[in-house]
Amino acid sequence: MLSLASNKVKGKLLRQDMRRLKFREQFDAVTCLGSAFTYMQTHRDMVSALRGFYRCIKDGGILIFDCFDAEDFKLKRFDRWREETQLFGDVRITCRTMSTNWRAEDSSWDVHWVWVVEDASGLREFSDVTRLKAHRLDYLASVLSGIGFRGIKRLECKRLTILAHKSTKPS
Ligand SMILES: C[S@@+](CC[C@H](N)C(=O)[O-])C[C@H]1O[C@@H](n2cnc3c(N)ncnc32)[C@H](O)[C@@H]1O
Structure with missing residues (x-):
């Protein structure tokens, strides 16, 4: 898939496990779409991925991810x-x-x-x-806010799609 993508995308392509991301405040936005988050089977996997996303994002940046809605x-x-x-x-x-x-x-x-x-x-x-695994919005929102994300909201999309902001400045 990376070699196919390299024909279309300029820039670096890396293969990594989303539960073990090592980036630090490098990106304005992180997206995790196409239900990739649905592969997070346990609470531990889910929290590891969301914490990794948080660390990747610069202050003022955003996260958008989707999954199946347990409801x-x-x-x-x-x-x-x-x-x-x-x-x-x-x-x-x-x-x-x-x-x-x-x-x-x-x-x-x-x-x-x-x-x-x-x-x-x-x-x-x-x-x-x-x-x-399908996820519940209320549960995800409480994990996201525990990690430090703010302005968490559901977007109008087919799947359960969530927007969350990283901002360390007091609101
Ligand atoms: C349904 S596909 C979606 C692919 C792509 N995001 C899209 O929208 O076409 C789900 C993807 O999640 C990837 N995935 C599963 N577990 C992962 C993990 N722990 N870290 C990174 N990617 C993972 C799978 O390899 C698969 O490519």
Whole structure:
């Protein structure tokens, strides 16, 4: 993914675990989108990532991240495959996904993925299973404010998307 991104992005690309970021007050903004935060399974993982984001950001900077809203899970469909096909030039990619094993105690579940890639060289299949976790706004907000973020608010987006500010000046 980094080599693909390097064709489009100028600047440094690094592969790092968001729970172990070592940057110090270097960035005006940190974004963590596309549900990457959903991979934070435990309270410890979640706090490590959010503390790391806080340290990365310069005073006056912002954090925007998204995740699945634990409150919305009554709407989610389990144990049923969904399929979507997209064409990228001569390459056809079919993606099948299914969510299973919902656990209400910690709002976590498994997602199964199967990708079928068809191109001139034939047909290849890839699969993956990942455990994900939905989060609650009130809980995230209390962790964020405990870390020092201010002006925490939910943005109008499809997923639970949160904006938080780092400001060490008294308001
Ligand atoms: C659903 S993808 C979203 C990718 C991208 N942000 C986007 O919007 O297209 C979730 C990404 O989170 C990454 N991820 C999972 N755990 C991570 C961790 N501990 N640190 C950094 N990235 C992680 C996965 O490798 C995956 O690329």
